[in-house]
Amino acid sequence: MQQPTVELLYWEGCPSHPQALAQLREAMAELGLDPEAVEVRHVGTDGDAETERFVGSPTIRIDGVDVQDPGEEPAALTCRVYHRPDGRISPLPDPADIRSALHNAITTRSRS
Amino acid sequence: MSTAVGTEAPTFSLPDTDGVEHSPGGAPATLVVFTCNHCPYALAWHDRIAAVARDYPDVKVLAVSSNDAVRYPRDSYQAMRERVQADGGWPMPYLYDESQEVARAYGAQTTPDCFLIDGEGRVVYRGAPDADHEDPSQNAAWLREAIDAVLNGEAPANAETTPVGCSIKWKES
Numbered sequence: 616m617q618q619p620t621v622e623l624l625y626w627e628g629c630p631s632h633p634q635a636l637a638q639l640r641e642a643m644a645e646l647g648l649d650p651e652a653v654e655v656r657h658v659g660t661d662g663d664a665e666t667e668r669f670v671g672s673p674t675i676r677i678d679g680v681d682v683q684d685p686g687e688e689p690a691a692l693t694c695r696v697y698h699r700p701d702g703r704i705s706p707l708p709d710p711a712d713i714r715s716a717l718h719n720a721i722t723t724r725s726r727s
Numbered sequence: 728m729s730t731a732v733g734t735e736a737p738t739f740s741l742p743d744t745d746g747v748e749h750s751p752g753g754a755p756a757t758l759v760v761f762t763c764n765h766c767p768y769a770l771a772w773h774d775r776i777a778a779v780a781r782d783y784p785d786v787k788v789l790a791v792s793s794n795d796a797v798r799y800p801r802d803s804y805q806a807m808r809e810r811v812q813a814d815g816g817w818p819m820p821y822l823y824d825e826s827q828e829v830a831r832a833y834g835a836q837t838t839p840d841c842f843l844i845d846g847e848g849r850v851v852y853r854g855a856p857d858a859d860h861e862d863p864s865q866n867a868a869w870l871r872e873a874i875d876a877v878l879n880g881e882a883p884a885n886a887e888t889t890p891v892g893c894s895i896k897w898k899e900s
Contacts, residue, residue: 628893691799693765693799694766694767694768696767696770697767704771705860706767
């Protein structure tokens with residue numbers, strides 16, 4: 616199985632990234648991926664946020680695709696707002712969204 | 728520097744989203760909650776804090792937004808007004824701490840960061856609303872336990888917890 620590129624971008628002003636990283640690694644292990652193969656990057660300035668198209672911490676991308684479409688959110692050093700299927704707001708992405716993004720990337724790579 | 732449990736709470740007067748000034752005190756207990764519009768932790772806990780305001784009519788609940796609205800325009804005074812209006816009103820006033828002096832006086836660290844003040848003006852609880860922003864069934868249990876204790880003339884058993892949330896967005900000097 617080809618390992619997709621998995622990125623976790625975070626800003627230290629938001630405390631959610633350790634839990635997000637743990638969720639991400641758990642999902643990767645469930646799908647047979649190496650949970651240590653996460654590129655973790657700190658976004659520390661407004662300029663970095665613009666360059667990285669970083670709309671908040673944490674941001675998780677699988678093969679460059681965000682696990683939740685950020686829509687028109689502007690780049691900013693902030694905590695990211697995630698919308699859960701039940702309407703709740705959370706500082707963390709839904710674990711199902713992470714698994715789905717990983718699964719899609721694996722499927723796409725296996726076809727190419 | 729933070730306002731410690733057992734010390735006198737700083738007093739203040741801040742405008743709500745209608746321009747009406749509010750201050751702590753004049754009630755058996757006052758709950759000052761530093762919060763904001765943009766932070767997912769504050770948003771996740773908002774309904775639970777609003778429920779506390781509804782369930783304890785004898786307690787004065789004051790929501791305070793202190794973030795730098797220049798860098799975080801979602802926390803502007805206008806955005807605060809629009810949010811309250813969109814929600815059809817709140818059960819507590821939403822106060823604008825434009826100078827950030829109130830947040831500094833309290834030593835607020837995060838949104839949310841809760842300070843419960845007794846009828847004599849002393850801080851008797853400081854911290855998070857409950858143990859888990861992800862779990863609505865927690866129902867702001869830590870706050871409710873502290874409020875129940877104060878209304879019964881007792882000291883809260885759990886007087887201090889670690890505030891959890893987004894950092895207060897201080898203005899750049």
